[in-house]
Amino acid sequence: MHTTLIDAVTLSQHLNDPKWVILDCRHDLMNPNAGIDSFAIGHIAGAQFANVDTDLSGAKVGVDGKFLGRHPLPGRAALLETLRGWGISDDSQVVAYDAHGGMFAARLWWLLRWVGHPAVAVLDGGLVAWQAAGLPMVTHAERRTPGTISERTPLVSTVSADDVVANLSSQARTVVDARANDRYRGENETIDPVGGHIPGAKNRFFKDNLNADGRFKDAAQLKTEFAPLFSDASQAIMQCGSGVTACHNLLALEIAGLPGAALYPGSWSEWVGHPSRPVATGAN
Known part of the structure; x- marks a missing residue:
């Protein structure tokens, strides 16, 4: 497997x-x-x-x-x-x-x-x-016989916007933002009309998980690089612009042997959809 x-x-x-x-x-x-x-x-x-x-x-x-x-x-x-x-x-x-x-x-x-x-x-x-690797590509599409996958106990967890709001006060969990540094700082209005980050969030650009050839860094290096962000992955929350690239950080954590972090699915796009939620800019 x-x-x-x-x-x-x-x-x-x-x-x-x-x-x-x-x-x-x-x-x-x-x-x-x-x-x-x-x-x-x-x-x-x-x-x-x-x-x-x-x-x-x-x-x-x-x-x-x-x-x-x-x-x-x-x-x-x-x-x-x-x-x-x-x-x-x-x-x-x-x-x-x-x-x-x-x-x-x-x-x-x-x-x-x-x-x-x-x-x-x-x-x-x-x-x-x-x-x-010199492996072939094709242009024709194929259809599969329908499968029978069943829903089983989730292997991952999520948090809601309300959970993240509550964490602003408790600071019990570390929020990690997977967006590029300029978006995190609030300097890319093309992608993020409302720029910045969730107050207290740390930045780990998802591309930092990769070597120059586009392959993932090995487990030891990933573990070393994530270490300054939090001491316990189970107390971390991964987010990004819309809940997509945050999954890259979650995969990197799994490779590193650091499972347990949660995904904030709505991420930045949901967060700023409600003006009452606070926004921070610049470096943390």
């Missing part, structure tokens, strides 16, 4: 394994069609396309009318139906990949763990590593 990362060569050896399900998570936050367009040009054989905006996210507004952020979690029932549609069952090994260092594939990794499925891994180095 692969539960964090898988290398390109190992994946290539299982392309014809009926119990393996491969999902292409390529996406562009500024161009919603970029992922599916890239998939049509070429993808790993047997892969199916997972749309970050629709398949891996839910409605932006809750039943109570409150804004939940740009990429809220999908409902569990809806997610399970989507996973079954891709042919995923309880005994499936799922592999997610993208072309962005795992920033979108990690969202699918986390979601599967959210419904209790441990056998999910991210292709280390993504499509770049696949092509660098």
Whole structure:
């Protein structure tokens, strides 16, 4: 069972394994069609396309009318139906990949763990590593026989906006922001019209989890680099712009042997959707 990362060569050896399900998570936050367009040009054989905006996210507004952020979690029932549609069952090994260092594939990794499925891994180095290994791409799409994945006990945890608000006073948990430094400081209005960060949050840009070749750093290095942020991962909260790249930090923590951190799914986009919530700017 692969539960964090898988290398390109190992994946290539299982392309014809009926119990393996491969999902292409390529996406562009500024161009919603970029992922599916890239998939049509070429993808790993047997892969199916997972749309970050629709398949891996839910409605932006809750039943109570409150804004939940740009990429809220999908409902569990809806997610399970989507996973079954891709042919995923309880005994499936799922592999997610993208072309962005795992920033979108990690969202699918986390979601599967959210419904209790441990056998999910991210292709280390993504499509770049696949092509660098001289492995083939195809253009035709395939459909799988529907799967039968069931909901099991979650392997991950979440916190709500109210939990994060309460933490402003208690400071019982450490909030870690996965956005780029300029967004964290409040200096990128193109992406974040309301800039800054949650007061007290620390910054760990998700790309800092990667080596220059786009593959994840090893467990020891990741553990060393996360050490200054908190002493106990189970008391940490991961967030980002909309709950997507925070999953990259959660994957890195799992690789480092530091499990237990929670995801704040709404993240910055939900936080600033309510003007009463405080905002900090500059370096922490």
